[in-house]
Amino acid sequence: MLALEVDSLTKIYDSSKVLDSVSFKVNEGEIFGLLGPNGAGKTTLMEILSGIRDPTSGAVKIFDMNAIKGNRKEINKLIGFNPQETMLYDDLTGMENLEFIASLYHMDRSTFKSRLEDLMSLIDVKNLLKKRVGKLSGGQKRRISIIASIIHSPKLLILDEPTVGLDPDARRDFWKVIWKLRDRGSTIILSTHYMEEADELCDRVAIMESGRIVAIGKPEDLKRKYGDKSKIFIYTKLKLLDDADLTLRGIGYKTTRMADSLVIEEDSPSELVPYLISEMSRKGVQPERIEIRNPTLEDVFLNLTGKPLVEVI
Amino acid sequence: MNAPIQMAKKDLLSFFRSKSTIFWTLAFPLMMMLLFSSMFGGSSVMFKVALVNEDSGIMSSVFVKALNSTNVTSLVPFSNIKEAKNYVMNGRGSAVLVIPKGFSNNLTSGLAATIYFYSSEDPQVKMAITSMIKGFVDAFLEEYRERMFSIMIQHMPSEVKTEAGIFTKEQIVNFMRMLIKPIDVRAVSLAKSSVTSKTANYRKTSYWKAEGHWVTMMLAYSLIFSGMVSSAAFLSDEKLWGTVKRILVSPVSRWSILIGKLLGSLAVVTISQIILVALTILWLRPQVNWSILSIPIIIAGDLASIGIGFLVAELSPNPKAANEGVITIGVMIQFISGLYFPVSFLPGMLRVIAEAVPFTWAVRALDGLLVFGRGLEAVWTPVLYLIVTAIVLTSLSVALFPKWARIE
Incomplete structure (x- = not known):
């Protein structure tokens, strides 16, 4: 079953097209990533999916219900939204915030308590709940904010840049939470501008630029289709670099000379590396170190848009 | 809900x-x-007045006692005018009031008496304190006249024969009362007249x-x-x-x-x-x-x-x-x-x-x-x-x- 179906969604602000005929589908139980720089239209798209904004045109179906003109109240019971801001009341404690948000979903006290206990096994907020949110750090607020977004067990969870401001360890911990939620049956749509996050976390990714989806698919497929070839970096002693170059050319590989290494582009580098090592050893130019660099979504973005993602951010 | x-x-x-x-x-x-x-609010003392009382008679002490009881002034005694003036000029007081020697004697002998009043140069204070002191003196004199009048009534004969005819004691009393206070202005509180609660008792x-x-x-x-x-x-x-x-x-x-x-x-x-x-x-x-x-x-x-x-x-x-x-x-x-x-x-x-x-x-x-x-x-x-x-x-x-x- 499809969790989400977006068809020709367009949003125009003051004659500027923020979303330009965006279409995609998300399957139930999938982790779907929206990857793109700031200003690509990810947040606007997510806010339209959440019912906060109205589109200029286009259609959205959430679990086969019309999300634009249909019964939004029913749809809202099924979705959870966590925007970039933490969206919590600074004057209230973490617990008071969560209690209030649970009350918006008509959750009774005992359901709330058991649900919170369950979520606390995924996200550690135990020591944060009695403190006023205004006194917590950005990362601590984000943890409470995530719990607030999933306290009602949404079937579709929409997360806008959920790991912004988190350190790498915290980001990896968060990925584990996302995987666990997926394992429990939630469908997750998240936006990010971290390549490795989209690559590791998402089953499928849509790459957005200037309000359009420029590519969509599994990260591996996208890299294969739009990324560069993998690169093998071969390091030897500098005095042996010429001999190594001759050896590799002698067995039919085109090399590029870098300062202290030779580079070979190859589709299946892991299969080739043992052969290269044995050939070079046989000719007496034992490599000191070999590195394989696989194509990234960054390469995909660069090749599709002509500009590197990091620069655009 | x-x-x-x-x-x-x-x-x-x-x-x-x-x-x-x-x-x-x-x-x-x-x-x-x-x-x-x-x-x-009505109970706070608003003006400090330097008092130089050179008179030792009973009328001056009655006058000072009455002035003290107004709660509008706080009288600070001084033995001479110079010190009292310095007190006001240094900004510590609002006015100097001098009751000269002979004040009581004059009043009890049927003669006019004088008091001297030096006020601060601050125009608002000057206006307020002058009006307050004049008002007080008027009220004091009214009370004084009433008392003198009641003493006179006690010693008045029941009839007085004049060229214009015979006047009864009551006629004379009414006439003299009119001379003392020709018009009686009575301030009545609007609030007081309409207050229904027994607890509501407005003084002002x-x-x-x-x-x-x-x-x-x-x-x-x-x-x-x-x-x-x-x-x-x-x-x-x-x-x-x-x-x-x-x-x-x-x-x-x-x-x-x-x-x-x-x-x-x-x-x-x-x-x-x-x-x-x-x-x-x-x-x-x-x-x-x-x-x-x-x-x-x-x-x-x-x-x-x-x-x-x-x-x-x-x-x-x-x-x-x-x-x-x-x-x-x-x-x-x-x-x-x-x-x-x-x-x-x-x-x-x-x-x-x-x-x-x-x-x-x-x-x-x-x-x-x-x-x-x-x-x-x-x-x-x-x-x-x-x-x-x-x-x-x-x-x-x-x-x-x-x-x-x-x-x-």
Whole structure:
């Protein structure tokens, strides 16, 4: 079953097209990533999916219900939204915030308590709940904010840049939470501008630029289709670099000379590396170190848009 | 109905945790009450007068004793005029009063007596103290004449024969009384004549000295200011913190949000009114004609004020502008609605504006009930005006709410 179906969604602000005929589908139980720089239209798209904004045109179906003109109240019971801001009341404690948000979903006290206990096994907020949110750090607020977004067990969870401001360890911990939620049956749509996050976390990714989806698919497929070839970096002693170059050319590989290494582009580098090592050893130019660099979504973005993602951010 | 109540509960909790809110809703009105009660209250000594009493007779000591008992002056004795003048010139006192030698002797011998009075150069102090001393002397002399007259009556024969005829003692007494006091001006308190409660006993005639006004002030302050500030903050803070998005993605209807905000604001105003009135009663112990008729005025006024707060929040481009807007409007209304001083003190154009402001009517109606002990006739017009205002403002804020709740 499809969790989400977006068809020709367009949003125009003051004659500027923020979303330009965006279409995609998300399957139930999938982790779907929206990857793109700031200003690509990810947040606007997510806010339209959440019912906060109205589109200029286009259609959205959430679990086969019309999300634009249909019964939004029913749809809202099924979705959870966590925007970039933490969206919590600074004057209230973490617990008071969560209690209030649970009350918006008509959750009774005992359901709330058991649900919170369950979520606390995924996200550690135990020591944060009695403190006023205004006194917590950005990362601590984000943890409470995530719990607030999933306290009602949404079937579709929409997360806008959920790991912004988190350190790498915290980001990896968060990925584990996302995987666990997926394992429990939630469908997750998240936006990010971290390549490795989209690559590791998402089953499928849509790459957005200037309000359009420029590519969509599994990260591996996208890299294969739009990324560069993998690169093998071969390091030897500098005095042996010429001999190594001759050896590799002698067995039919085109090399590029870098300062202290030779580079070979190859589709299946892991299969080739043992052969290269044995050939070079046989000719007496034992490599000191070999590195394989696989194509990234960054390469995909660069090749599709002509500009590197990091620069655009 | 659970969502609006939870919304109101959350807003209330958040509101009373804010220090600035506590200041504006509770501390500020109490400060204003303290300020105005000390300015207009009747028991404090206002002027220090340096007294040089060169006379040792009985009349001068009676005069000084009477002056001391006014509570308007505090007499500081000096042995010579030079020291007394220095005391005033150094800014420590307001005037010098000299009772020269022979003052008592003259008065008891049927001769005119003189006192000398040197006032501070400050024109306001000079005007006030001169008028006070002259008033006191007039009152003192009236009392003196009355006493002299009663002594004379005791020694008067029952009939006096003159060329014009025979006059009885009663005729002579009436004639002399007329000479002593040709016109008797009697100041009668408006409040005193209409007070219905046995506990209400006003000693003063001035509007400002009517203690019940402090209760009106506290009720009306919350009604005007706290209602506007809380309702505007409850809406605009949701946008400030971004929490409006979380509410909008929940299955709560947009109308539930507005009802929740209305309930929260009403609760804030009611709680602050209860606290402020309770503190006023404990602190100043005012005499008040409690009336159940004040309830519709308070509720209608609360709703009108909350309606203004909602409108300001909905029409403001951002939360900061909403906050500034509502404080500006609230402070202006406080000062022109008769909360701190009568509307009649205002210059012409402002008075016209004040009369158009429904809260002026609310203050007047509350004073009518609580201070002057009036009945239904004092209430129905202001209540009607306030209800109409509340309906118009609330309808407008309801109409604009969907636009506010849409994120653009």
